[in-house]
Amino acid sequence: MTGIRGLSVFISDIRNCQNKEQERLRVDKELGNIRTCFKNEKVLTPYKKKKYVWKMLYIYVLGYDVDFGHMEPVSLISAPKYPEKQVGYIVTSCLLNENHDFLRLAINMVRNDIIGRNETFQCLALTLVGNIGGREFAESLAPDVQKLIISSSCRPLVRKKAVLCLLRLFRKNQDVVNVDGWADRMAQLLDERDLGVLTSAMSLLVALVSNNHEAYRSCLSKCVKILERLARNQDVPQEYTYYGIPSPWLQVKTMRALQYFPTIEDPSTRRSIFEVLQRILMGTDVVKNVNKNNASHAVLFEALSLVMHLDAEKEMMSQCVALLGKFISVREPNIRYLGLENMTRMLMVTDVQDIIKKHQAQIVTSLKDPDISIRRRALDLLYGMCDVSNAKDIVEELLQYLSTSEFAMREELSLKAAILAEKFAPDLSWYVDVILQLIDKAGDFVSDDIWFRVVQFVTNNEDLQPYAAAKAREYLDKPAIHETMVKVSAYILGEYGHLLARRPGCNPRDMFSIIQEKLPTVSISTIPILLSTYAKILMHCRPPDLELQNQIWTVFKKYESCIDVEIQQRAVEYFELSKKGAALADVLAEMPKFPERQSSLIKKAEDAEDTADQSAIKLRAQQQPSNALVLADPQPVNGRPPPVKVPSMSGSLQDNELAAQPHSHPNGTLSKLEPQAPSADLLNDLLGPLAIEAPPGGMPTDDDHDTIGAEGILDTAIVPVGEQTHTVEPIGNIAERFHALCLKDSGVLYEDPYIQIGVKAEWRGHHGRLVLFLGNKSTSPLTSVHALILPPVHLKMELSLVPETIPPRAQVQCPVEVMNIRPSRDVAVLDFSYKFGTNMVSVKLRLPAVLTKFLQPIQLTAEEFFPQWRSLSGPPLKLQEVIRGVRQFPLPEMANMFNNFRVTICPGLDPNPNNLVASTTFYSESTRAMLCLVRVETDPADRTQLRITVASEDPTLTFELKEYIKEQLIVVPSGRAPTPALPAPVPGPVAQPLSPAVAENDPGALLTGLL
Known part of the structure; x- marks a missing residue:
C-alpha cells in the first residue's frame, strides 16, 4: 500500500466501518502506524511524509484528537516542491492555532515564501498567516505584507490575499499599521478596478475607520463613488454579479464603512449618497428565489442603517418604515425577524413613531409567531413604540399573550408590561388593575420589585x-x-x-x-x-x-x-x-x-435590554470549557466590597421601594424603622437578575422544622476533615425546602454558611430542565466541588460539568436535562460536596423531579369526563382507598393543593359540595399522554378522613398517583414516617360513611364507581 492509494484505501476502510467502535479501532491502528513511521526518519521521504500528514488531517477532520506529529506538517512548509509545500500549509493551518509553540518555528519559512517571486508560494503563505497568524507574525511579517499590497508588479490575486492577511495582523496588533503612512495608501487602494482587491480593501477599511475615523477622512468620498459605481452605474463584471445584484458584499461593506464616519455635511456628497440609497430602497422586494432575497435584503438592511445614521429627511424615513411594514407581513420567518429588528432600530429616529404605529396590528400578530426569536423582537418593538396614545391596547395585548407565552419569555414580558403600565397609565386605578392581573397570570415570573412598586x-x-x-x-x-x-x-x-x-x-x-x-x-x-x-x-x-x-x-x-x-x-x-x-x-x-x-x-x-449583536458578543465572551456558567461579582470599589441589595426578609419589603414595614426593635417592641443598612442577600447577590424567590414552605406542620426530613431520609451529612473546629450546619429545613419545590418551579434547595443551591425548572411533557445555581457566599473560593446525580430507574438525568472551584462571591449555573421513562414516586438524589478551608462538606439532596412535574392540567366537561370514568371499571385501573389521619383544612384549600399538584379541579361535575372531582394528563416515554381522573369524597362530620378514587389506563400510574396524593394528605409527625392509610374494601361499605350517593338519575351518581 504505497502512495496516495494508501490514503484512498484508508478512507474506504473508514467508510465501510459498521459502527463507531470499528471506526475507532481502525483510526487507532492507523495512528499507531503513523507514529511508528514518524520515528524512523531514515526511511521517511517527503513523499511518504506527505501521505501520512494527509491521513492525520483526515483523522482530525473526523473528530479524533491528533496529539503528535505536529512538527511534520510544519517541516513540509520548507519543501521545495508544490505538492509537499501545499500539504504543509494546509495541515498546519488546520492542526495548529496562533499560540502553538511549533508555529514560531515556521515564521522564517513563511517569510521566505512571502518575499519570494513564486506567486503560488506567496498565496499559500499569505493564506496561512491570514488564518492563524498571531501577534508574533504581525510584528515579523507586517512590513513585507504591506509591500505586496502596494506593489504594482503583483497580480490582483496576490494583492487580495495580502490585504486580507494585513487585516488579520491589524486585528492582532494595531500598531503594525501606521496611521500617518497608510491613510493615503488606503485611499489609493479604493481606486482599484479589480473588485476582488477592492472588496478585501473595504474589509480592511472597516477595521481601520472603526479604530480611527478621522485619519481616513479622505476615504469617505471614495466610498461614495464606489457605491455610485455599484448601485447606479452597475459597472461590475459579470462574475461579480450575484443574482442580478452588483457585488452585494462590496455594497454592504462600503455602507458599513460610511457609518463609522460622522454625519456628512457636504450637500453634494449627501445628495449622491441619498440617490444611491433611494435606488436601493425602491429596487428591493421579496421574490421567490431565496438566494436573491438574502443578497438583496443584506444590502437593503445595511442601507436602512445608513439612512438612520445620516439622519435622512422624514420622507425617506417614512419610505423605510413602509418597506419594513411589508417585510413583517411576509411568510418567510427570516425576513419577518429582520423587519421587526430594523423597525425597532428605527424607533431611535425622531418623527417616525407615528408612522410605525400604523403597523401595530401586524406587530401584535407577530407575538403569536411560532418562532420565539420573532416573538422576542415583536415584544421589543411593542415596548419601544408604546406611548400614552396606545399604552392601553399594547398592555392588554401583552397581558393576553402572557397566558400562552413560554416560560423563557414570561419574566421579561411581565417586567415590560409593568413598566409600560407605570409610565403611560391614564389613571392609577388602571395601573393597579394591570399589576394585579400580571401577578394573577404570571406569579412565578413577577419579581418582587413589581409588587413593591404598586404598594408604593x-x-x-x-x-x-x-x-x-x-x-x-x-x-x-x-x-x-x-x-x-x-x-x-x-x-x-x-x-x-x-x-x-x-x-x-x-x-x-x-x-x-x-x-x-x-x-x-x-x-x-x-x-x-x-x-x-x-x-x-x-x-x-x-x-x-x-x-x-x-x-x-x-x-x-x-x-x-x-x-x-x-x-x-x-x-x-x-x-x-x-x-x-x-x-x-x-x-x-x-x-x-x-x-x-x-x-x-x-x-x-434597561440592564436586561440587549441588541442581537450585543447578545452574540456576550454569549461568546461567556463561553466556558464546560456547560457551567460562572458569574463573578463586581470588583470592589475603593477597597470596599460592592453594595448588595437588602434581602426581602420574611414579611419585610426591600429598602429601595417599601422600606418602612414594621420590624422588630432591639428592645423587644415593634416600631417603624428607617431603611436598614444593606445586608447580604444570599440569593439576590448570587443569582442577580435570575434571583429565585425565597424558599417557600409548602404546607409544613407545626412541628416539622427539623433538619432530618419527615420521610426519615437524612438530607445532609457534614464530614469533618483535618483540624476542623466546628460543624457546618445547614440553614433552614431541607425537607421543607424540598416539599416547597415540589409545588413550584423555583426556590432554594439547600443553604449553609458558605454555599447556597437554588433551583429553577421548566417542564414540558415528559421532558424537563433543571438549572442548579451554586452560589459561593463567602469571600474565599470553594474547592474540590463535586456533584453527582443518582437518578431512580424511571428517570434519565444528565448533569453538565461542574467546575472544581467556585470563585469568591460567584455563581455557577449547571443545567440538568430530565426525561421521564415511566410513572414512579422515587426521587433523584444530588450527591454534592465541597471543601472550604479545612471543612469538607458533603450533602445528599433530593431533587424535585417528582411525579407531579410530569402532569399537565386539563379541565374536562361532563360530556368528556363521564365516558372516561365509566370505561375504567375497576382495579387495577381504578383504585379506591379510605384515608384516615388527614390534615384538617377547608375544601377550597384542598382544591388549591390539587392545583399545585397540576391536577385541575373540574367544578360542577359532582353535585355534592363536599366532594372534589379533578383531572390531569400524565406524560412519560412509555405511556406518552395518559388521562388521569381523581375523585375525593370528604365527610363534613369528620375532616380527618376521606375517600379517594384514582383512575387511569395504566395500573402503575393509577397506584403511584394515588399513593402520592395520599402522602400529601396525611399528617406526618416530625421525624417520623407517614402513617399508612387503611385500604377500603372493594367493593363494600366503608368503615365510616362518607358522602352519600345522590339521586339515581343524577349524572354525578356515575362518579360513585366502586362505592
Missing part, C-alpha cells in the same frame, strides 16, 4: 387606597391564587381594608377568614406579612370583636414557638401589643408616604 403607589395616593383594597379583596375570593398575590392582597388589606368596612363581605371577620384560608399554603417568607395583616385588622376592629380577637390570638400563639426567628418575634410582640388596646394603634399606625423616586423597574429593564 397605593400608599402615596389616598384616592387610590379604597379601590386597591377592593380589588385585593376580589382576588382573595379565588380558590387558587399565586403566593405573590397573597402577599400584595394581604398587605393592602392590612393597611386599607378598614376603608371597605361598609361593603358586604369586607368586615374584619370576613377579611380575616379569607386570608386565614391561604395561610397553610404559603411559604415561610409570607407568613410575617399575614401576621402583620392580622394585627392591623385587630387594630381597626372597632368596637372590639372578642370572637375575632380570640381567633387571631390563636394564630399568634401557634407561631410563638416557630423556628423562624422573625415569625416567632412578630407573633410574640403582636400578641402582647394586642392586649394593650388603644396602644396598638400608635405602634401600627398607617404607613407614611414613600419619598418620590425613579422606579427601579426601568433600570432593571
Whole structure:
C-alpha cells in the first residue's frame, strides 16, 4: 500500500466501518502506524511524509484528537516542491492555532515564501498567516505584507490575499499599521478596478475607520463613488454579479464603512449618497428565489442603517418604515425577524413613531409567531413604540399573550408590561388593575420589585387606597391564587381594608377568614406579612370583636414557638401589643408616604435590554470549557466590597421601594424603622437578575422544622476533615425546602454558611430542565466541588460539568436535562460536596423531579369526563382507598393543593359540595399522554378522613398517583414516617360513611364507581 492509494484505501476502510467502535479501532491502528513511521526518519521521504500528514488531517477532520506529529506538517512548509509545500500549509493551518509553540518555528519559512517571486508560494503563505497568524507574525511579517499590497508588479490575486492577511495582523496588533503612512495608501487602494482587491480593501477599511475615523477622512468620498459605481452605474463584471445584484458584499461593506464616519455635511456628497440609497430602497422586494432575497435584503438592511445614521429627511424615513411594514407581513420567518429588528432600530429616529404605529396590528400578530426569536423582537418593538396614545391596547395585548407565552419569555414580558403600565397609565386605578392581573397570570415570573412598586403607589395616593383594597379583596375570593398575590392582597388589606368596612363581605371577620384560608399554603417568607395583616385588622376592629380577637390570638400563639426567628418575634410582640388596646394603634399606625423616586423597574429593564449583536458578543465572551456558567461579582470599589441589595426578609419589603414595614426593635417592641443598612442577600447577590424567590414552605406542620426530613431520609451529612473546629450546619429545613419545590418551579434547595443551591425548572411533557445555581457566599473560593446525580430507574438525568472551584462571591449555573421513562414516586438524589478551608462538606439532596412535574392540567366537561370514568371499571385501573389521619383544612384549600399538584379541579361535575372531582394528563416515554381522573369524597362530620378514587389506563400510574396524593394528605409527625392509610374494601361499605350517593338519575351518581 504505497502512495496516495494508501490514503484512498484508508478512507474506504473508514467508510465501510459498521459502527463507531470499528471506526475507532481502525483510526487507532492507523495512528499507531503513523507514529511508528514518524520515528524512523531514515526511511521517511517527503513523499511518504506527505501521505501520512494527509491521513492525520483526515483523522482530525473526523473528530479524533491528533496529539503528535505536529512538527511534520510544519517541516513540509520548507519543501521545495508544490505538492509537499501545499500539504504543509494546509495541515498546519488546520492542526495548529496562533499560540502553538511549533508555529514560531515556521515564521522564517513563511517569510521566505512571502518575499519570494513564486506567486503560488506567496498565496499559500499569505493564506496561512491570514488564518492563524498571531501577534508574533504581525510584528515579523507586517512590513513585507504591506509591500505586496502596494506593489504594482503583483497580480490582483496576490494583492487580495495580502490585504486580507494585513487585516488579520491589524486585528492582532494595531500598531503594525501606521496611521500617518497608510491613510493615503488606503485611499489609493479604493481606486482599484479589480473588485476582488477592492472588496478585501473595504474589509480592511472597516477595521481601520472603526479604530480611527478621522485619519481616513479622505476615504469617505471614495466610498461614495464606489457605491455610485455599484448601485447606479452597475459597472461590475459579470462574475461579480450575484443574482442580478452588483457585488452585494462590496455594497454592504462600503455602507458599513460610511457609518463609522460622522454625519456628512457636504450637500453634494449627501445628495449622491441619498440617490444611491433611494435606488436601493425602491429596487428591493421579496421574490421567490431565496438566494436573491438574502443578497438583496443584506444590502437593503445595511442601507436602512445608513439612512438612520445620516439622519435622512422624514420622507425617506417614512419610505423605510413602509418597506419594513411589508417585510413583517411576509411568510418567510427570516425576513419577518429582520423587519421587526430594523423597525425597532428605527424607533431611535425622531418623527417616525407615528408612522410605525400604523403597523401595530401586524406587530401584535407577530407575538403569536411560532418562532420565539420573532416573538422576542415583536415584544421589543411593542415596548419601544408604546406611548400614552396606545399604552392601553399594547398592555392588554401583552397581558393576553402572557397566558400562552413560554416560560423563557414570561419574566421579561411581565417586567415590560409593568413598566409600560407605570409610565403611560391614564389613571392609577388602571395601573393597579394591570399589576394585579400580571401577578394573577404570571406569579412565578413577577419579581418582587413589581409588587413593591404598586404598594408604593397605593400608599402615596389616598384616592387610590379604597379601590386597591377592593380589588385585593376580589382576588382573595379565588380558590387558587399565586403566593405573590397573597402577599400584595394581604398587605393592602392590612393597611386599607378598614376603608371597605361598609361593603358586604369586607368586615374584619370576613377579611380575616379569607386570608386565614391561604395561610397553610404559603411559604415561610409570607407568613410575617399575614401576621402583620392580622394585627392591623385587630387594630381597626372597632368596637372590639372578642370572637375575632380570640381567633387571631390563636394564630399568634401557634407561631410563638416557630423556628423562624422573625415569625416567632412578630407573633410574640403582636400578641402582647394586642392586649394593650388603644396602644396598638400608635405602634401600627398607617404607613407614611414613600419619598418620590425613579422606579427601579426601568433600570432593571434597561440592564436586561440587549441588541442581537450585543447578545452574540456576550454569549461568546461567556463561553466556558464546560456547560457551567460562572458569574463573578463586581470588583470592589475603593477597597470596599460592592453594595448588595437588602434581602426581602420574611414579611419585610426591600429598602429601595417599601422600606418602612414594621420590624422588630432591639428592645423587644415593634416600631417603624428607617431603611436598614444593606445586608447580604444570599440569593439576590448570587443569582442577580435570575434571583429565585425565597424558599417557600409548602404546607409544613407545626412541628416539622427539623433538619432530618419527615420521610426519615437524612438530607445532609457534614464530614469533618483535618483540624476542623466546628460543624457546618445547614440553614433552614431541607425537607421543607424540598416539599416547597415540589409545588413550584423555583426556590432554594439547600443553604449553609458558605454555599447556597437554588433551583429553577421548566417542564414540558415528559421532558424537563433543571438549572442548579451554586452560589459561593463567602469571600474565599470553594474547592474540590463535586456533584453527582443518582437518578431512580424511571428517570434519565444528565448533569453538565461542574467546575472544581467556585470563585469568591460567584455563581455557577449547571443545567440538568430530565426525561421521564415511566410513572414512579422515587426521587433523584444530588450527591454534592465541597471543601472550604479545612471543612469538607458533603450533602445528599433530593431533587424535585417528582411525579407531579410530569402532569399537565386539563379541565374536562361532563360530556368528556363521564365516558372516561365509566370505561375504567375497576382495579387495577381504578383504585379506591379510605384515608384516615388527614390534615384538617377547608375544601377550597384542598382544591388549591390539587392545583399545585397540576391536577385541575373540574367544578360542577359532582353535585355534592363536599366532594372534589379533578383531572390531569400524565406524560412519560412509555405511556406518552395518559388521562388521569381523581375523585375525593370528604365527610363534613369528620375532616380527618376521606375517600379517594384514582383512575387511569395504566395500573402503575393509577397506584403511584394515588399513593402520592395520599402522602400529601396525611399528617406526618416530625421525624417520623407517614402513617399508612387503611385500604377500603372493594367493593363494600366503608368503615365510616362518607358522602352519600345522590339521586339515581343524577349524572354525578356515575362518579360513585366502586362505592
